[in-house]
Amino acid sequence: MLKLAYLLAGGCGGCDMAVVDLSETLVDVLPQLEVVFWAPTVADVKYKDLEAMPDQSVDVGLVSGMVRLSEQEHMTRVMRQKCKVLVAYGACAALGGIPGMANLHTKEEIFQTAYFDTFSTDNPDGVTPQTKCLVDGKYELTLPEFYGRVRPLHQVVDVDYFIGGCPPHHSFVGQAIVAILEGKLPPPGSWITGGKAVCDVCSRNPGQQGGERELITSVKRTVDGAPEEGKCLLQEGYICLGAVTQGDCGALCPKVNIPCRGCGGPIPGVKDFGLRAVSAIASSLADEELVDQIPSPVKLFYRYALPASMLGKKVK
Amino acid sequence: MKMSEWTPNIVVFACNWCTYQGADLAGSLRYEYPPSINIIRVPCSGAIEPEYIVSALKNGADGVLVGGCHPGDCHYKEGNHKAVRRFNLLKRVLTGMGVEAARVRLEWISGSEGRRFAEVMTEFDRAIKEIGPNPIGRDGNA
Numbered sequence: 522m523l524k525l526a527y528l529l530a531g532g533c534g535g536c537d538m539a540v541v542d543l544s545e546t547l548v549d550v551l552p553q554l555e556v557v558f559w560a561p562t563v564a565d566v567k568y569k570d571l572e573a574m575p576d577q578s579v580d581v582g583l584v585s586g587m588v589r590l591s592e593q594e595h596m597t598r599v600m601r602q603k604c605k606v607l608v609a610y611g612a613c614a615a616l617g618g619i620p621g622m623a624n625l626h627t628k629e630e631i632f633q634t635a636y637f638d639t640f641s642t643d644n645p646d647g648v649t650p651q652t653k654c655l656v657d658g659k660y661e662l663t664l665p666e667f668y669g670r671v672r673p674l675h676q677v678v679d680v681d682y683f684i685g686g687c688p689p690h691h692s693f694v695g696q697a698i699v700a701i702l703e704g705k706l707p708p709p710g711s712w713i714t715g716g717k718a719v720c721d722v723c724s725r726n727p728g729q730q731g732g733e734r735e736l737i738t739s740v741k742r743t744v745d746g747a748p749e750e751g752k753c754l755l756q757e758g759y760i761c762l763g764a765v766t767q768g769d770c771g772a773l774c775p776k777v778n779i780p781c782r783g784c785g786g787p788i789p790g791v792k793d794f795g796l797r798a799v800s801a802i803a804s805s806l807a808d809e810e811l812v813d814q815i816p817s818p819v820k821l822f823y824r825y826a827l828p829a830s831m832l833g834k835k836v837k
Numbered sequence: 838m839k840m841s842e843w844t845p846n847i848v849v850f851a852c853n854w855c856t857y858q859g860a861d862l863a864g865s866l867r868y869e870y871p872p873s874i875n876i877i878r879v880p881c882s883g884a885i886e887p888e889y890i891v892s893a894l895k896n897g898a899d900g901v902l903v904g905g906c907h908p909g910d911c912h913y914k915e916g917n918h919k920a921v922r923r924f925n926l927l928k929r930v931l932t933g934m935g936v937e938a939a940r941v942r943l944e945w946i947s948g949s950e951g952r953r954f955a956e957v958m959t960e961f962d963r964a965i966k967e968i969g970p971n972p973i974g975r976d977g978n979a
Contacts, residue, residue, distance in 0.1 A: 793887075795930065796891060797888070809925070818933060836973055
């Protein structure tokens with residue numbers, strides 16, 4: 522019986538759903554799993570219950586979501602203490618994910634937008650979240666602290682394995698869980714991945730069709746027209762990051778005309794996803810002028826990987 | 838440290854076939870350029886991954902210059918064509934990340950342009966002095 526703990530840190534819950542999406546595979550492996558902690562999705566176990574468990578008593582811990590709040594940092598540290606193997610599960614935990622783009626803004630800017638500037642905000646007293654407040658002069662209420670930046674899991678605690686995807690594709694989650702159950706794991710610190718790029722598994726890749734890659738002669742946004750069926754999105758000008766992204770998803774997005782945005786995480790050997798994407802895309806451009814036509818390059822190339830990048834956040 | 842005492846730390850990635858030869862020539866001809874310039878010889882400007890430039894900035898460089906062959910003169914035919922595309926796209930990303938665009942520069946300097954090498958280095962050193970120290974890695978930045 523393998524003891525499993527699952528923590529939803531800063532994520533949206535989509536990664537939890539990917540586990541639930543395993544359906545029959547989950548049913549198959551459940552007899553071998555004891556879920557000791559998975560709040561709130563599956564098990565009615567509280568933070569204090571996990572805190573009370575003996576250290577190193579849980580075999581595998583999955584953490585989905587990044588760390589932005591003091592609560593998430595605390596629980597992530599608790600998970601590290603209790604679990605023998607800790608997995609950063611999904612794009613947010615492994616790279617910072619979509620919420621990681623908030624690292625382009627300061628905490629003050631985020632509060633200004635969220636609590637003052639948005640159209641639907643009605644905040645005449647100028648209240649912003651405080652870590653403590655006293656109600657009726659006697660009840661002290663607390664909120665977690667909102668940190669100045671988003672961090673992926675490995676910037677908070679040691680992480681044994683990384684799994685990419687937003688969310689990870691359920692068939693791949695199945696393989697990963699079976700690998701964990703059977704102990705067929707790569708050296709600690711690695712990504713659990715097939716090691717192939719999205720392009721490697723994409724049927725649109727000219728290389729798979731016996732053709733050759735050509736340079737890009739135009740830059741299009743996804744709203745500009747419709748891509749030709751079966752043709753490489755990148756060659757048609759839709760900036761697709763499949764070349765530098767792990768293809769454990771089976772190239773799901775390109776299959777339905779959506780260019781890859783890199784949620785699977787960097788292919789093995791790549792330290793900084795966005796910078797390698799810059800390199801790969803720029804050197805595929807036929808014309809120098811096209812460089813300036815690529816819209817919002819930071820948010821395009823660092824959509825999922827900004828907090829885990831070399832710079833990590835916007836320089837003041 | 839007082840600003841008056843500060844001298845910049847500049848990393849120059851010089852392509853083996855042109856800019857590095859230009860630096861050699863500048864030396865042979867006794868042209869002077871500032872001591873803040875630290876040259877790293879690379880096979881080709883097209884070998885410069887954006888990671889190298891950001892690594893330099895992150896590890897204390899106040900400015901980074903990539904020197905390659907003039908367009909059409911690349912020893913590997915199209916290395917400098919790739920370099921200019923990567924460099925310009927990286928520059929847009931760096932600007933978005935709050936790094937001053939003038940901290941990074943791409944220049945074509947051939948093996949016969951010893952004087953130009955010295956002039957470009959002197960000018961870049963002056964430009965970096967004007968921008969001031971690189972904030973990355975200091976004062977809780979990135």
